[in-house]
Amino acid sequence: MTTRLARTVPWMTVAFVAALLIPVVGTRFYTSVATDVLILGLFATSLNLLLGTTGLVSFGHAAYFAIGAYVCAIAMKTYDVPFALAFPLAGVASGVAALVFGFFCVRLTKIYFAMLTLAFAQIVWAICFKWNDVTGGEQGFNNVPYPDLGWMEALPGLASMRTGELYFYLTLVLVSLCLYILRRITNSPFGRILTTIRENPERAEFVGIDVRRFELAAFVIAGLFAGLAGALFGIFNRGVFPDFGYWAKSAEVLIMVILGGMGQFFGPLVGAFTLVALNQQITSYTEYWPLVLGLLLIILLYAFPAGILGTAADLVKALRGRRNA
Amino acid sequence: MRTLLLAAAGAAALSLGMSVQADAADIKIGMPMILSGPGALFGEPTLKGAQMFVDEINAKGGVLGRKLQLISKDSKGNADEAVRVAREMILKDEVDFIVGTFTGAEGPAVSPIAKENKIVFVAPVSKPDALTAPKNLHPYLFRTATTTTIEGRSAAELIAKLPVKRVATISPDYAYGQEVTAAFVAHLKKIKPEMEIVDQQWPKLGEADYTPFINAQLAKQPEAVFSSLWGGHFVTFIKQATPLGYFKRINNNFVAGGEAGSIESAKAIGDDYPLGIWGNSYDVFNWEDGPAAHKDFIERLKKFTGAEQPSSWPSVGYIAMQVLVEGIRKANSTKSDDVAKALLGITVDTPIGKQIISPKNHSANRGQFWGKMVKDPRYSFAVMEKPVYVDPTPFLD
Incomplete structure (x- = not known):
């Protein structure tokens, strides 16, 4: 009975509808946290296309997040481009950057690949940090305008909502759409080939798969969606800063993926939620957040190497197995 | 065991969630x-x-x-x-x-x-x-x-009083360093046009090797230098500049912003502090010419x-x-x-x-303390000799 229930209920639709209710039942604070989680969840899921699906460890994924954030913010504030154009533009810019950097990165493997992604990310960071006239340098690119959300008030139930809440709905719809596309990509024949490359690149090469080209394609798609996440985050944060592209941000998103479980499509989203919630709770009480995070990672990597969602899935499987037996 | 751990983590998260409610x-x-x-x-x-x-x-x-x-x-x-x-x-x-x-x-x-x-x-x-x-x-x-304007202009006022003509700057190459240096140069040119900016060095923020910048600057023979290297960057710079005879060559006419005269910077540099240079700080504990209110504040701060x-x-x-x-x-x-x-x-x-608080830009007329850094036998680190609070009001627009 329970197994059939688990299969027949459209869980994703349920989650989407539940998320729709957050601004109605929750406070403004929870709406803000939910927006944060959604955006970072998309960022982490985009990285997982490389990490979990293709088996490529990128230490520089924040670069594409930063490029997307800057492109969208600068287009909207400096050039008055409407969000409907600036948002896809951010994705395209990040995708092009990923194509250029990825062209060199996929020529290397393992740790050399990881180090080169890091090197390119540091270049992006340095450009954002130094190019004062365009990016605002260290002081960041501030007062990023919200998109024009007036049209949303015409929708049923949204008339009396504040900008922050409307922006949550916009984020929810866009992130859900992006996740849907990413899931389709992961489960497509193309995604299967990526998994084949992860499992055995030599063998994949042997059966006639152009490994580098597929890796580059995955790199570009991951960069594009990271850029879209960055565009949404820049507006949510009301400012874009060089730190968005710093290696620490790349490490943070890597932690989210591992925390949630890279073997599951929704693992990174769970990881983003967990990291945001823990950070918020723990920093309210102590400034030793890095210590807590470090301990948590040690426990996780030793006790639950499959991540939160991975462990939960294993648990469900084990329970089912026992019942069937 | 694992479920137990999870349950414990869940309970901990719940108890953390219930924060202490403050008196309304x-x-x-x-x-x-x-x-x-x-x-x-x-x-x-x-x-x-x-x-x-x-x-x-x-x-x-x-x-x-x-x-x-x-x-x-x-x-x-x-x-x-x-x-x-x-x-x-x-x-x-x-x-x-x-x-x-x-x-x-x-x-x-x-x-x-x-x-x-x-x-x-x-x-x-x-x-x-x-x-x-x-x-x-x-x-x-x-x-x-x-503000960067106040800090740059305060330093310019100081250098304008020195008997020099050839002035140089060295600042980290990012927003703060650029802004404060621009304010310094503009104000110096305004109050003493006969002074000449002979050299400007821009090491990147976090530079590890200042030697090329130091040598290039000395080659231009400046008589006084303004710097906005701060914190650890200032410490690194000092340790590399002193052995090259940098401060001797410019006769200690080195005016250092970025809180280079603060107790934090002085303690970090210790015995290597180049005595005789000028530094600034948000506050000093030895403002002997200061008002009673400041002395009282320092006493309370010592206790606190x-x-x-x-x-x-x-x-x-x-x-x-x-x-x-x-x-x-x-x-x-x-x-x-x-x-x-x-x-x-x-x-x-x-x-x-x-x-x-100025109604025009919502900012205070907050100046800083400036003074010549000396060794005082009472302290184990360099301190300002007769620190002066530079009130920026006369040179603000």
């Missing part, structure tokens, strides 16, 4: 501040200064009959983390005001959040002129920190922090809180709209003297 009558002030990482060396004492003010005012019965409550959270020195923390304070902890942020990025990052939530925000440390530039200024934003030679940073936290509370008192209200109006043009008697 308290006036709540949120302070995002760097409390972890290298920046904590400055953020921690800034918070202590604010807490000391809160304790003092609460001991006297608070303001408008209500007690103050300071809620501090770690901004980690990150702009996006500062934004997150400020939002959490406003939306969850329901603070009435925000006083805080540290770096040149955190202040401008939190400003739009204060604006959209209509909460008064006082920046105690962020220096960039851009923070309160007309395009970024809004009714709820105030600054009690000094337990340090015999207290940090230079509590002063900025203390004064920011004091200015806000004077605004509350003058407005006779804790509504941000009223307090914001009351703060325009307000004059506050602080330990370092009168601070006036």
Whole structure:
């Protein structure tokens, strides 16, 4: 009975509808946290296309997040481009950057690949940090305008909502759409080939798969969606800063993926939620957040190497197995 | 075992979620501040200064009959983390005001959040002129920190008094270094046009090897140098410049901004401090010519922090809180709209003297202490000889 229930209920639709209710039942604070989680969840899921699906460890994924954030913010504030154009533009810019950097990165493997992604990310960071006239340098690119959300008030139930809440709905719809596309990509024949490359690149090469080209394609798609996440985050944060592209941000998103479980499509989203919630709770009480995070990672990597969602899935499987037996 | 662990973690998360509810009558002030990482060396004492003010005012019965409550959270020195923390304070902890942020990025990052939530925000440390530039200024934003304009012009006033003609600069190549150096050069040219800028060096922020910059600068034979290398960067620079005879060649006519004269910098450099150069600091514990109010403040600070030679940073936290509370008192209200109006043009008697919030750019006339760095047998580190508080009022537009 329970197994059939688990299969027949459209869980994703349920989650989407539940998320729709957050601004109605929750406070403004929870709406803000939910927006944060959604955006970072998309960022982490985009990285997982490389990490979990293709088996490529990128230490520089924040670069594409930063490029997307800057492109969208600068287009909207400096050039008055409407969000409907600036948002896809951010994705395209990040995708092009990923194509250029990825062209060199996929020529290397393992740790050399990881180090080169890091090197390119540091270049992006340095450009954002130094190019004062365009990016605002260290002081960041501030007062990023919200998109024009007036049209949303015409929708049923949204008339009396504040900008922050409307922006949550916009984020929810866009992130859900992006996740849907990413899931389709992961489960497509193309995604299967990526998994084949992860499992055995030599063998994949042997059966006639152009490994580098597929890796580059995955790199570009991951960069594009990271850029879209960055565009949404820049507006949510009301400012874009060089730190968005710093290696620490790349490490943070890597932690989210591992925390949630890279073997599951929704693992990174769970990881983003967990990291945001823990950070918020723990920093309210102590400034030793890095210590807590470090301990948590040690426990996780030793006790639950499959991540939160991975462990939960294993648990469900084990329970089912026992019942069937 | 695993389920047990999970259950324990869940219980811990739940108990953390139930935060202590404050007395509803308290006036709540949120302070995002760097409390972890290298920046904590400055953020921690800034918070202590604010807490000391809160304790003092609460001991006297608070303001408008209500007690103050300071809620501090770690901004980690990150702009996006500062934004997150400020939002959490406003939306969850329901603070009435925000006083805080540290770096040149955190202040401008939190400003739009204060604006959209209509909460008064006082920046105690962020220096960039851009923070309160007309395009970024809004009714709820105030600054009690000094600015890059004030710091650059103060240094220019100092160098203008030296018997030199050939002046050079060395500053880190990023927003703060560029802004403060530009302000220095422009003001020097205005007040003493016969002075000549013979060289400008721009090492990148975090440069590890200053030797090429030092040699290139000495080749231009400057007679005096202005620098805005700060913190650890200044320490690295000093350790490399002294063996090259840099300070001897310019006759110690080296005017160092970026809090190079603070007790923190002096302690970090120790015996290698090049004596005879000029440095600045937000506060000094040995202001012997200072007013009684400052001496009293330092005595209270010694007691509060337990340090015999207290940090230079509590002063900025203390004064920011004091200015806000004077605004509350003058407005006779804790509504941000009223307090914001009351703060325009307000004059506050602080330990370092009168601070006036300009109605034009919402910033205080906050100067810094400048002095020649000497060795005093009473202390194990270099200190300012006869520190002078440079009031910027005469040279502000």
